[in-house]
Structure formats: C-alpha cells, structure tokens
Amino acid sequence: MSSSRIPVLKTYKLYIGGAFPRTESGRYLPFAAPSGRVLANICHASRKDARDAVKAARAAFPGWSGASAYLRGQILYRLAEMLEARAEAFAAELKAQGQPLPAARKEVQAAVDLLVHYAGWTDKVQQVFSSVNPVASSHFNFSMQEPTGVVAAVAPDRPGLGGLVGLLAPALAGGNTVVAAASETFPLTAITLAEAIHSSDVPGGAVNILTGVRNELLAPLAAHMDVNAVVYAAEDGAAWAEARVQAAENVKRMIRRAPAAPPSPYAILDTLETKTTWHPVGV
Amino acid sequence: MTTPLNFDTTWRYAPAPESIPVRLRKSYGLFIGGEWTEAKDGRTFRTINPASEKVLARVADASAADVDRAVKAARRAYDRVWSKLPAAERGKYLFRIARMIQERAREFAVVESMDGGKPIRESRDVDIPLVAAHFFYYAGWADKLDYAFPGRRAAPHGVAGQIIPWNFPLLMAAWKLAPALATGNTVVLKPAETTPLTALKLAELIQDADLPPGVVNIVTGGGETGAALVNHPGADKIAFTGSTEVGKRILRALAPTGRSYTLELGGKAANIVFEDAALDQAVEGIVNGIFFNQGHVCCAGSRLLVQESVAETVVAKLKDRMATLIVGDPLDKNTDIGAINSKEQWKRIQGYLKLGEAEGAEKYQPACALPEKGYWCPPTLFTGVSQSDRLVQEEIFGPVLAIQTFRTPAEAVEKANNPPYGLSGGVWTDKGSKIFKISSKVRAGVLWANTYNKFDPTAPFGGYQESGMGREGGLHGLLPYVRLLDPEHS
Numbered sequence A: 001m002s003s004s005r006i007p008v009l010k011t012y013k014l015y016i017g018g019a020f021p022r023t024e025s026g027r028y029l030p031f032a033a034p035s036g037r038v039l040a041n042i043c044h045a046s047r048k049d050a051r052d053a054v055k056a057a058r059a060a061f062p063g064w065s066g067a068s069a070y071l072r073g074q075i076l077y078r079l080a081e082m083l084e085a086r087a088e089a090f091a092a093e094l095k096a097q098g099q100p101l102p103a104a105r106k107e108v109q110a111a112v113d114l115l116v117h118y119a120g121w122t123d124k125v126q127q128v129f130s131s132v133n134p135v136a137s138s139h140f141n142f143s144m145q146e147p148t149g150v151v152a153a154v155a156p157d158r159p160g161l162g163g164l165v166g167l168l169a170p171a172l173a174g175g176n177t178v179v180a181a182a183s184e185t186f187p188l189t190a191i192t193l194a195e196a197i198h199s200s201d202v203p204g205g206a207v208n209i210l211t212g213v214r215n216e217l218l219a220p221l222a223a224h225m226d227v228n229a230v231v232y233a234a235e236d237g238a239a240w241a242e243a244r245v246q247a248a249e250n251v252k253r254m255i256r257r258a259p260a261a262p263p264s265p266y267a268i269l270d271t272l273e274t275k276t277t278w279h280p281v282g283v
Numbered sequence B: 001m002t003t004p005l006n007f008d009t010t011w012r013y014a015p016a017p018e019s020i021p022v023r024l025r026k027s028y029g030l031f032i033g034g035e036w037t038e039a040k041d042g043r044t045f046r047t048i049n050p051a052s053e054k055v056l057a058r059v060a061d062a063s064a065a066d067v068d069r070a071v072k073a074a075r076r077a078y079d080r081v082w083s084k085l086p087a088a089e090r091g092k093y094l095f096r097i098a099r100m101i102q103e104r105a106r107e108f109a110v111v112e113s114m115d116g117g118k119p120i121r122e123s124r125d126v127d128i129p130l131v132a133a134h135f136f137y138y139a140g141w142a143d144k145l146d147y148a149f150p151g152r153r154a155a156p157h158g159v160a161g162q163i164i165p166w167n168f169p170l171l172m173a174a175w176k177l178a179p180a181l182a183t184g185n186t187v188v189l190k191p192a193e194t195t196p197l198t199a200l201k202l203a204e205l206i207q208d209a210d211l212p213p214g215v216v217n218i219v220t221g222g223g224e225t226g227a228a229l230v231n232h233p234g235a236d237k238i239a240f241t242g243s244t245e246v247g248k249r250i251l252r253a254l255a256p257t258g259r260s261y262t263l264e265l266g267g268k269a270a271n272i273v274f275e276d277a278a279l280d281q282a283v284e285g286i287v288n289g290i291f292f293n294q295g296h297v298c299c300a301g302s303r304l305l306v307q308e309s310v311a312e313t314v315v316a317k318l319k320d321r322m323a324t325l326i327v328g329d330p331l332d333k334n335t336d337i338g339a340i341n342s343k344e345q346w347k348r349i350q351g352y353l354k355l356g357e358a359e360g361a362e363k364y365q366p367a368c369a370l371p372e373k374g375y376w377c378p379p380t381l382f383t384g385v386s387q388s389d390r391l392v393q394e395e396i397f398g399p400v401l402a403i404q405t406f407r408t409p410a411e412a413v414e415k416a417n418n419p420p421y422g423l424s425g426g427v428w429t430d431k432g433s434k435i436f437k438i439s440s441k442v443r444a445g446v447l448w449a450n451t452y453n454k455f456d457p458t459a460p461f462g463g464y465q466e467s468g469m470g471r472e473g474g475l476h477g478l479l480p481y482v483r484l485l486d487p488e489h490s
Helices: A047-066 A069-085 A087-096 A101-121 A125-129 A162-173 A187-198 A214-223 A237-250 A265-269 B064-080 B087-103 B105-116 B120-141 B169-182 B197-208 B223-230 B244-254 B279-295 B308-322 B343-358 B409-416 B432-441 B475-481
Strands: A028-032 A038-043 A139-147 A150-154 A177-181 A207-210 A229-232 A253-256 A272-280 B030-032 B035-037 B044-048 B055-060 B153-156 B159-163 B186-190 B216-218 B237-241 B260-264 B270-273 B303-307 B362-364 B380-383 B400-406 B424-428 B446-449 B482-485
Touching (some): A038 A187, A047 A139, A047 A150, A047 A177, A047 A207, A069 A101, A087 A101, A101 A162, A162 A207, A162 A265, A214 A229, A214 A237, A229 A237, A237 B244, B030 B064, B030 B197, B055 B197, B064 B159, B064 B223, B087 B120, B087 B169, B087 B197, B105 B120, B120 B475, B159 B169, B159 B223, B169 B186, B169 B197, B169 B237, B169 B475, B223 B237, B223 B244, B237 B244, B237 B475, B244 B260, B270 B409, B303 B308, B308 B400, B343 B400, B424 B432, B475 B482
Parallel strands (some): A150 A229, A177 A207, A229 A253, B186 B216, B270 B424, B380 B400, B424 B446
Antiparallel strands (some): A028 A038, B030 B216, B044 B055, B153 B482, B362 B380
C-alpha cells in the first residue's frame, strides 16, 4: 500500500510583500534536474512583478529600518535557526538541483553561520563606523549610518543558497529592504529560503524574491526610480555595465560583489548612508 | 505681530574695501608635471570679475591632449615618487601646504572674491581658513591609515581625476586634493571655468612647497576638458562636485568601465522651522541658509518649511531682516551678498524668478540699489508655492527661497523628503527629542539643528539619493580615495 502513495509536489511561486503569489504574467519556466526530469515549473517573473516587489519593499522600509538593531539581530538569528532546523531539506533540494550531497550539507551550514555572523553585526556596525567629530567650533557633531533604502540584489548562479543569503543578510542587517533576483541554477532553493524567511518574523515585504531570468529583472530594477542600490553578484559583465547606465537616472549605489564573498561589515556599509548632524553647544 | 526693525535713519555704512594687494599674472598656463605649459593648441579663455565684468587674466584651455599629458605626469609621479614616499613624509608636505596657505590667506581671499564674486567676509572668514584646516586635518591622516578601517589595509587608487565647481573654488580644491594626497594618490584637478585663479595660485604655492612634480596637476578649461578627464582611462578614480545633471552624465560615461567614482551633486534642502523654535535665531539661520554665498551652495536651505502657526511671524521677520542685507561690491567688508558668479548663472536665476511668478507664486525682494556693472540678484523669497512647483523641486543655485507651510511634523518630513535630492536639511526647535526625531527622518547627508551651513574638515559631508555618493571630510572622507584590501585574501 505504502508503495502506491503519490508524493505531494511543491508549487514554487514568487515571494512578494509577505505572500507567495504566482507571477502576474502567467509565464513559467520548466526547471529540470540534471537527469532531465522536470522538478518544477518555476515562475518566470515579469517587469510588473519586479515593480510590485519594489512597492512592497518600499512599504516595508519604515518598519524594518525603524526596528531596533537588537530586534533585527534577533530576527536574523531566528532565520538562522529556521535554516538549521531545515538543513536536511535544503541539502536534499540542492542535491536535486545538481549539488553533491556532502557539498550541499556544507553549504547549508555555511549559510546558517553567515546569518549568525550578520545577526551579531546589527547592533555593532554603527559603533564601528560612526564617529563624533571634533569640529573647531562650539557644536556637537556626529556622523552615523542609516540604511540606503530599497536594495535590489542579483544572486550569483552558485553557491545556490549561500550566494543569496550572502546578499540578503548584510543588506537586512543594515536595515534595508530587498528585492532579490534568484540564481537561475538553484531557483528552487531561493523560494524555499523565502519560506524560511516567512516563518522567521521578518516582516512581509522586507525581503522579496523573484525567480526567472535575472537579466530581465536586472534591467527594470536598475532603472526603477524607487530602488536606491543594486548589489550584483552574478557574472554577466555586459548586463552589469548596461544596468549601471540605467541606474544613473536616480544615482543608485551600484555594488559589485564576488559570488561567494566572505562576510564583512564593509558589505553592510556598502548599503548604508552616512549622516552628519550638527547642533550648537551653549546655554 | 512683530515690530519692524527701523532702519530708516540717516546712518549708513561707509565703504570699507579690502585693500590687500594681490599679484595676478596676465595669463596662466596649465600646471603639468610641476611646470607651467601652454595648451597644445594654444587656446585660452578669459576669466572675469563678475562684479565689474573686467577681465582678470587669460587662462589656458586644456584639450584632451593636454589632459592626457597631465594624467601621464600624474602616473609617472605616482609610480616613481609618491607611492614610494614614506606616509609620514607625504603628510609633512600637506602640513607645509596648510601652513603656507595660512601665511597667504588674505591674498587668496581677495583673489577668490575677485574671481568668483563672493563677499570678502566669507572668503576671508570661511573659505580660506577652511582650506588651510582641511589640508592640516588630512595631513595628519597620511601615516595613520591603518587605524581608519578596521580589518582592512587601505591602498591608493593611483591617479585621481577631480572636477570641482565654481561656488567655493579653493575650498573645493582642498576638499578634493587633501584626502587624495594623504591617502597616496596623485591628482589631476580641473577647476571650474569661471573661477580658475585660486587653484592656479595654489599651483604656485605647491611649487613653493617643493611638492614633487606631477603629484598635483591642474588643467583649466570648460566642460570638454572635464569630459576628457572623465573619459581618460588613466584616471583610476573620478571625483566630481557639481550639478546632478552632469553627475548623471559622468555615471553613464563610467558605467562600462571599472573605474571608481564619487559624486557630490545638487540639493534642494528644507529648512524646517517649528513653532517652538527660537524664531529670531531661526530667521538668522534661514538667511544664512539661503543667502550665504549668493545661494550658490549645493546644501543651501533653499526651501523654508515653517509651521503654520508661526508662518506669518517668521515671514514678516524674514522680510524685515532681508531689507537690511547689503548687496554689492564683494571686496567691501560690509557686503552680505556679492555678485552672481557668471552671466550664465545670472540668466538661469532670472529664468527661475520669471518662472516662479508664472507658476503663480508671490515674489518678494527688498528694495536695494544694485551696481550698474556686473551680475546681481537681490535676496528673493517666494510664498504661495506648491510642492510640485519647479521652484520647490529644482535647484536654482541663487539667493532664492521658496516658502511652504506645514501643520504636523509628519507633514514637514514628507515635504522635506519629496524632491529626489538628499544633501542637507535644517531643523529649528527648542525641543531636544524633536530634533533627534526629525533629523533622523529627513533623508539627507548633513543635518543642521538650530544652526545652518556649518562646515569643518572633521565633519563628513555628502548626499543621499540624487545628491551624490561618498563623503568628503572626516574619517569617512578617506574612503573615496582608497581601495580596501583584505589582509587575509589579498
């Protein structure tokens, strides 16, 4: 009897504004395992999906950037807990997409550790990079960091999980909200990560994840007037150069990052702005 | 209502012209590789005094070939001398330059006011002292870079191409040169077309300071010269201060290259006055915010957002104060508002004055006598503007203030953040917690609370959004001029 049970397959959808909608375009891309067997019909996200995601990210920005650094740290740590708890599922899914199991297990562990690392930065990055400035007049003067705003993140092909987590974690740690374009080689992992994010107290809209063709998503995100920065870890130099031209229109911060860059507070700093405040000293 | 100030007396300020003599040559060449040289094609342009329209000097107009010579000279100096010099010695050159600027401060101040039109009081008390302070501050960083970026080693880019505006000519040169040199870069600097003289005099000073040839190269010219520098592949890093429009052009030009850049662009700052502010001080701050340097200030408080309950009072006090401002000879120590920097800028401002009236706003200018020659604009305010008016959205870069009102703090913040810029802002209130709340909500790089237009070499300056990227001043001002290397991965 048990042998005749039909397994329940998962539908892989987009993650926008804390919900899992299908692409508004109705388009899909069959995604096959190395064996050729179709694993899923992933959503082929459209420009409109990208715009919707930006809108959701902007709406989530006041809440996420306004949350205390302690709270953001706890939520990122919670996400690490969720990943750890689902480590085997993530590893199995990476394997199904072509990653050998031992390497997949290592990658999941590395992603968990990366999240723990960045969770610990949320309430320290300000202390490392801010300053009280000894101006030569009777003013109290200090410089501190604030998040840039809505960050578009383009994940590398691989590592399938670590590549995306390595872009999301520093941007979130700094208080930004994110619209991410997933790896085309490991798209299923990106959506499963969205499910973990969804159960980690990350507010809806703070992270939005789109699957499909990254260059099709990069163009509208780079040109979008309500995106403040783009972090790019894919490897298409021509697409990146074209995106930089588009991005000039609202002077976006354009950050190129290595696919498996080691964690660094400077990755957080890339998506922060420095604000200097002056006040007279007197009675 | 307030009692108007009474200035209707027979008492008048006597002229008090600055009398320090300055030595200006009839013509200036390009400063390349430590030597003065003509432009290859022999072209020159005139720089004039905007207060008299008299020619001050002829200046070489650098072509792409000249820029190429300058970049190569900078590269040679980087490879052969500057990158090999111990950091402490680099610093000593900068200390020396700072001291020599202090020695010749008054001369520089006079030339700055003659070439650019700004009141001598400002060039003497603000621009030139800040120039010396900026070199002195960054001089000390040269041998301390290991302490600036935890976990990273700071390495120079190589050759920095720097393009500066005409509103604070020598100060912007100092903001660019001092951190670039302290971090070990060599430089090609392009001053603005209308205000090249103090940078050229700085080149003379740099010669006197025995700075190795080619470490600083100065190429004068207009937009084409700047474009040649931006497009030169040998300039490893481009630093630009100027309009957002040109900044975007530079971004597009650099997009296909891997070259590094930082931009300090335009602004449309809101100066927010709450009903609980010390209103007389706020009025002084509003005046300083928009009429300082004829409003030729990227961080000018060009929008006044005043709480509705005190709007009438504040506007009345402001008009009253504006009537006392002295517009005229930049070299007169009593002058508050000097000459508009150029005919081109004067036309641009006039265009906005007409536009404001066409958009239905109400213009106020105090009656004041303007000199016959030169380019002048009396202090101006507009009331009755809407959020979508171009007077509210666009940078005018002149002594023109747009006044709006608000009822709640949230409304003030929303209006303040509405234009695409984000360079600066002002908050006036006597309530400390409100200062922190509002200054953290305004999306801008510099917030002045109960003050405005203050600058210091230790205080990072720069914009959010379309006001640019990167900071100048302070520890953060080192970052644009270094590559951060990971000691474990390099």
